[in-house]
Amino acid sequence: MTTSHPAPATLGQLKASGWQSVPVKEEIRRNAVAKISAGEPLFSGVMGYEQTVMPQLENALLAGHDVIFLGERGQAKTRMIRSLTGLLDEWLPIVAGSEINDDPYHPVSRHARDLVEHHGDDTPIAWVHRDDRFGEKLATPDTSIADLIGEVDPIKVAEGRYLSDELTLHYGLVPRTNRGIFAINEIPDLAERIQVGLLNVLEERDVQIRGYKIRLPLDVMLVASANPEDYTNRGRIITPLKDRFGSQIRTHYPLDTETEVAIMRQEARPASVGGVTVNMPDYLERVVAMFSQMARVSNQVNQRSGVSVRLSVSNLEVLGANALRRGLRAGENTVVPRVCDLDALAASSGGKIEIESLEEGRDGVILENLVKGAVLTVYKERVSPDQVRDVIAAFEEGIVAHTGEDVASSEEAHLVEQIPALRTAVLSLTGGDESPAAVAAAVEFVLEGLHLSKRLNKDASATGATYRSRS
Secondary structure, eight states, X not given: OOOOOOSOOBHHHHHHHTOOOOOHHHHHHHHHHHHHHTTOOSSSSOOSOTTTHHHHHHHHHHHTOXXXXXXXXXXXXXXXXXXXXXXXXXXXXXXXXXXXXXXXXXXXXXXXXXXXXXXXXXXBEEEEEGGGSEEEEEOOTTOOHHHHTEEEOHHHHHTTOOTTOGGGEEEOHHHHTTTEEEXXXXXXXXXXXXXXTTHHHHTTOEEOOTTOOOOEEOOEEEEEEEOOTTTOSSXXXXXXXXXXXXXXXXXOOOSSHHHHHHHHHHHSOOOOBTTBEEOOOHHHHHHHHHHHHHHTTOTTBOTTTOOOHHHHHHHHHHHHHHHHXXXXXXXXXXXXXXXXXXXXXXXXHTTTOOBOOSSTTOHHHHXXXXXXXXXXXXXXXXXXXXXXXXXXXXXXXXXOEEESTTSOHHHHHTHHHHOTTHHHHHHHHHTTOOOHHHHHXXXXXXXXXXXXXXXXXXXXXXXXXXXXXXX
């Protein structure tokens, strides 16, 4: 945040500066037009929506609409909502001391009106940064009208003011976000009687507090998020409220593995720590992404609850963490995650996927099968049958390979010398990197791919795995 704001400190100085007051949606529209004209994205950090969600959002902003984002969990709805503040002007003048960001040219609160009437052009002006013009509320069943709109402040009444005095009001979140953006997350969870209280905000652009003869013409852009209505029985969006949102934009999960990998790289916390460097191979990144993609189409996973991109990010972090732990125990300075580290995904996946199975205790097996399916899919993409034909022949001649957490990288990498035919496939996976850690990871990936392709047998144990010929 920049600390310097424009110079005008009084209403007279503000007028002299030539500053013009515009509604918040016009302000957002003007800044969106500038970005679109310059070929810039509305905001950064959101991937995979360039041809789907973003054009719809641009249309909504250019049309001056209130917006509701509809989509399953983990589809960047909240991130997009919070990023909209970047389309506000950096600084906004308000009447000093105003609780609801009163426009100096058109004050609406009693405090601001009295101040302007009494001081005229000497009315003091304060400046609000765009980051402070955003309000947010997670809808919960116990949310009240007082939280959103306002309530009588008993302390102000006790000080001697009359109940009919507008100054006894304590403004809620919506009025306090006047001339800004107000967001309601998971709006179906809001009680229906509270949703009714938002109707005036969206259509008549005012709020009415209890029985007061008070009307506050607010200038607010309202943005909401919701899961699809068939996902939850906790509540619904009432039809009149849904009708008042100008645009409903459907979000979605990444449509391809490449986008999912890019999001994972952007969001995941690096695993390297201290003196140990963790280098994540691109083929295992793709396995993690493919795991999520396959879960999203599996009939054994509850698709109504969704499979969040957070699953991919968490799995990538845990994969790196398990490799780090293995490297710390082995005293290796550089480690590369291997297939054996994929067992750690059970802990990071269990709470993020809702398994639908007729048998109790099948969750672990279903997750394991999804991992195997992801490994096999990526193996077939990255390794051609011609590259491993001689490898299979070597195993048929009696070669046996041992892998696992307790096997050092140098020991697994030595398999390339025992089986020279492995070299072509391994180097195609490592990109030419011949370090023991990179080679060991590639060797294990090739062997696991051959096993899943039913070309090698595998004997698994708590300490590792043994690969041998099927004959």
